[in-house]
Every structure is written in C-alpha cells, then in structure tokens.
Amino acid sequence: MRKLSCLLTGLMLTAVPGVCMAQMTADTRLGVGHSVTDADLRAYFSIPPSGKGLPAGSGTALQGETVFTESCAACHGEQLQGNMAPGIGADKLIGGRGSLATNNPVKTTESYWPYATTLFDYVKRAMPFNAPGSLTDDQVYSVVAYILAQGKIIKADETLDATTLPKVKMPNRDGFIADPRPELSLYR
Known part of the structure; x- marks a missing residue:
C-alpha cells in the first residue's frame, strides 16, 4: 500500500514518474x-x-451544536434546513430519507451519504465554506455527531471518534449499486 501511495503522490504532485514524494x-x-x-x-x-x-x-x-451554530448555521440554517439565499446558500443536511428514487430527490446526509467517514472527510476538508480546513479534529467529530444526531442516525449522547465513526450505519448505505466498470481491470 505504501508503494501505491508513493506512486500516486509522485504522479500527482511531481510529474516525475516513479519518484516517491516521501523519499524526496x-x-x-x-x-x-x-x-x-x-x-x-x-x-x-x-x-x-x-x-x-x-x-x-x-x-x-x-459539543457539535456550538460548532454548528458558530461555523455552519449561516449557510445550512439553524435547524439544518438549508439556506437558499443567493451567494450564501447551502443545502439542507437532514431529511429526505427514501426520496432518491422519487421524482423529487432530496440529497442530504440521511438520504444520500453512504458512510459517516465520508461525511467527516468532507467536513474536514471543505467546511466551513469561508474557511475550509479550519476546524480542529475535535470540532469536526463534534459537528458530524451533531448532524447525525439531528438526523436520528446516532443517539444524541454518543461520542464519535476514530473507532466509533466507521461503525455508524448510514440510512442509505445499501442504496447504491456497485459500478463494475470494465476499464478498472486495466489498472494494477
């Protein structure tokens, strides 16, 4: 796995084939x-x-309620209902369960995200919109816990960390079809 990550990093960041960034x-x-x-x-x-x-x-x-109020509510709404105001609006975060197969799908953490770890990763890298990556790891775990608790995916008193987060069963985890693209067989 380390060789693969070195190769990918080398290709992505250096354009020098076969050079591992960790070795530079x-x-x-x-x-x-x-x-x-x-x-x-x-x-x-x-x-x-x-x-x-x-x-x-x-x-x-x-803990996440405080972080959400301070860093997320302006765009996502105080009740996670979304804010579609031009220039500052963002999608709603809860609701929409079972809506993806309808004529009016609502993509939220409840209806669309298959893994809680993906939600963590997205929040950590991309949020808040005006300062992506500025939240501490504890703040990210907290705000993800808040979003999941508000969506009734976890209990409000649960603690999320590196052990418990991957065990969270998202409502639509099994709602996706595997994509066995034939071209994937060309890659090693």
Whole structure:
C-alpha cells in the first residue's frame, strides 16, 4: 500500500514518474523546499469507509451544536434546513430519507451519504465554506455527531471518534449499486 501511495503522490504532485514524494528531500543547493512528511501527504488522501487514517480526537452532538451554530448555521440554517439565499446558500443536511428514487430527490446526509467517514472527510476538508480546513479534529467529530444526531442516525449522547465513526450505519448505505466498470481491470 505504501508503494501505491508513493506512486500516486509522485504522479500527482511531481510529474516525475516513479519518484516517491516521501523519499524526496529539500534542494540544499537552492535552499528551498523541505522533506515531505506523512502529515503533508495526508492532506491529499481522503478517509475511506473503513475509517483508516481518521485522526485522533472525539466529539459529541452537544459539543457539535456550538460548532454548528458558530461555523455552519449561516449557510445550512439553524435547524439544518438549508439556506437558499443567493451567494450564501447551502443545502439542507437532514431529511429526505427514501426520496432518491422519487421524482423529487432530496440529497442530504440521511438520504444520500453512504458512510459517516465520508461525511467527516468532507467536513474536514471543505467546511466551513469561508474557511475550509479550519476546524480542529475535535470540532469536526463534534459537528458530524451533531448532524447525525439531528438526523436520528446516532443517539444524541454518543461520542464519535476514530473507532466509533466507521461503525455508524448510514440510512442509505445499501442504496447504491456497485459500478463494475470494465476499464478498472486495466489498472494494477
């Protein structure tokens, strides 16, 4: 797996085939750059459904309510109902269960997201909209716990962390069809 991540990183970030970023060092001749650390590389890879790579930390819905109010409600609404105001609007986060197969699908954490780890990853990288990546790991666990508790996916008193988050069963986890694309067999 490490060879694969090195190869992917090398291809994505350096355009020098076969070079692993983790093996690259600073250019001492020019006095620029630094050796790439595992922490540097983590910024370029998402958290898979298994939860591998989830950071330390934890959070509860109670803690998440504060984070949500301060960092999320302006766009997603105080009741997670969404805010469609031009220029600041964002989708609703709860509701919509069972709506994907209807003429009016509502994509929310309840109806669409198959894994809670994916939700964590998205919030960590992309939210809040005006300052993506600015939330601490504890804040991300907390706000995800709040969203999931408001959607009745977890109990309000549950604590989410790297162990418990991957075990959360999302309502539409089994609502997706595997995509066995033939071209995937061409990749090693």
